[in-house]
Amino acid sequence: MACNEVASNEAARDEVVMADIVRKQAGENTRAVHLPPAPEPAQQPLGTPVYRTAAFQFGTADEYRAVLNDEVPGYSYSRIDNPTVDAFARAVAALEGVNLPRWPAAQAFASGMAAISGMFMTFARAGAHVIASAAVYGGTYSLLRNVLSRFGMETEFVDITDLDAVEEAVRPTTRIIFAETIANPTTTVADLRRLAEIAHDNGALFVVDSTLAPPVICRPLEHGADLVIHSATKYIGGHSDATGGVITGRIELISSIRAVRVDTGGSLAPDEAFLLRRGLETLPLRVRRACATASVFAAALSRHPAVMRIDYPGLPSHPGHEVARRTFDAGPEGVRFGAIVTVTPHGGREAGIAFADKLRLATLASSLGGTHTKVSHVASTTHRQLDDRALTAAGIDPGAVRFSIGLEDAEDLISDAYVALESLGRA
Numbered sequence: 001m002a003c004n005e006v007a008s009n010e011a012a013r014d015e016v017v018m019a020d021i022v023r024k025q026a027g028e029n030t031r032a033v034h035l036p037p038a039p040e041p042a043q044q045p046l047g048t049p050v051y052r053t054a055a056f057q058f059g060t061a062d063e064y065r066a067v068l069n070d071e072v073p074g075y076s077y078s079r080i081d082n083p084t085v086d087a088f089a090r091a092v093a094a095l096e097g098v099n100l101p102r103w104p105a106a107q108a109f110a111s112g113m114a115a116i117s118g119m120f121m122t123f124a125r126a127g128a129h130v131i132a133s134a135a136v137y138g139g140t141y142s143l144l145r146n147v148l149s150r151f152g153m154e155t156e157f158v159d160i161t162d163l164d165a166v167e168e169a170v171r172p173t174t175r176i177i178f179a180e181t182i183a184n185p186t187t188t189v190a191d192l193r194r195l196a197e198i199a200h201d202n203g204a205l206f207v208v209d210s211t212l213a214p215p216v217i218c219r220p221l222e223h224g225a226d227l228v229i230h231s232a233t234k235y236i237g238g239h240s241d242a243t244g245g246v247i248t249g250r251i252e253l254i255s256s257i258r259a260v261r262v263d264t265g266g267s268l269a270p271d272e273a274f275l276l277r278r279g280l281e282t283l284p285l286r287v288r289r290a291c292a293t294a295s296v297f298a299a300a301l302s303r304h305p306a307v308m309r310i311d312y313p314g315l316p317s318h319p320g321h322e323v324a325r326r327t328f329d330a331g332p333e334g335v336r337f338g339a340i341v342t343v344t345p346h347g348g349r350e351a352g353i354a355f356a357d358k359l360r361l362a363t364l365a366s367s368l369g370g371t372h373t374k375v376s377h378v379a380s381t382t383h384r385q386l387d388d389r390a391l392t393a394a395g396i397d398p399g400a401v402r403f404s405i406g407l408e409d410a411e412d413l414i415s416d417a418y419v420a421l422e423s424l425g426r427a
């Protein structure tokens with residue numbers, strides 16, 4: 001045994017010497033390509049190294065085989081796994097309360113939609129039935145309605161605040177109940193605990209898109225969800241400069257999702273993973289501040305006579321207020337009700353458009369969850385496919401303007417909105 005070890009060490013040393021000789025005797029092009037490798041620092045870097053490489057190299061053919069077969073941990077190809085991407089995925093798992101030493105703790109994707117489609121492709125199949133919130137993100141709605149339906153999967157969209165309706169929708173073939181912690185732009189709040197019970201009583205998975213309620217607001221796994229998904233493009237990245245998605249939750253489910261991600265190829269790029277992981281370091285600071293500003297903003301706007309309606313879970317009049325209180329985290333500043341506020345002025349569609357146009361500080365821009373406060377006139381943007389009747393059925397007023405509150409000072413945002421509202425009456 002000891003003798004073999006000595007022999008193999010000598011063989012390995014000989015390999016290195018031989019390889020070095022081959023390189024030194026080689027031509028200038030060969031030497032240029034086969035440069036010495038980057039050093040591996042003995043000290044752990046504080047920032048996240050970006051492994052901007054598509055491929056990893058092996059010492060032996062057997063090591064190559066063993067890594068590809070997941071017999072030993074390691075990296076082979078960045079569509080499969082990449083250390084920077086893993087660093088990001090694990091960080092999200094840690095913040096969602098997943099037990100880290102278990103591997104893989106989370107899976108990162110090129111976008112939120114890649115994560116959501118990866119999850120459905122893993123667990124749904126032809127003949128499967130899915131119950132999804134009627135207030136689900138437009139991309140998810142379209143994926144289920146227009147894409148996955150072609151593969152024999154059937155989705156029923158239900159008002160998930162009506163738990164009886166959810167129970168009635170369950171069939172023997174129901175495999176997934178899919179909800180969002182807070183929906184956009186209605187700010188509908190899901191009763192995660194009750195929905196998890198309905199799913200589990202019926203042998204289905206309960207999957208939560210918690211993009212609008214990242215870990216400092218809510219950790220859905222602690223309320224019974226099997227999996228939690230984020231569009232990391234939003235609060236996690238937080239600066240509107242990177243696109244990504246991530247899923248974490250029960251370990252055996254994550255392993256299955258990894259297999260599908262590898263085969264479908266929607267993997268996250270290392271540069272994006274670096275930005276998204278950096279975003280996590282300030283996630284609590286940013287989200288707590290945005291939530292606090294949103295609650296002051298919502299209260300101030302609800303007092304303005306030109307405002308017909310405010311949707312914000314922090315207002316006691318909101319139908320999901322009590323559920324939010326039970327489900328969301330609190331800090332010294334109170335319960336964090338999210339930072340999405342939907343404001344509907346009197347005067348219908350035209351008034352909503354005029355209000356959005358008059359805002360100077362809040363920016364007309366897509367996406368949400370960044371440092372800048374963003375607005376959109378809901379009926380002409382995210383919900384443009386719906387006519388007034390369909391909008392009303394979805395609980396959205398044609399004049400609704402959605403604010404994603406950012407990090408500006410609350411007073412500035414309020415006076416911006418007041419000036420815009422005042423101008424409506426004069427138009």
Ligand SMILES: *Cc1c(COP(=O)(O)O)cnc(C)c1O
Nearest residue numbers: 111112113137209211231233244
């Ligand atoms: C933005 C968003 C998505 C899609 O994420 P992308 O990163 O844009 O693909 C999914 N769900 C919700 C709730 C979102 O806001």
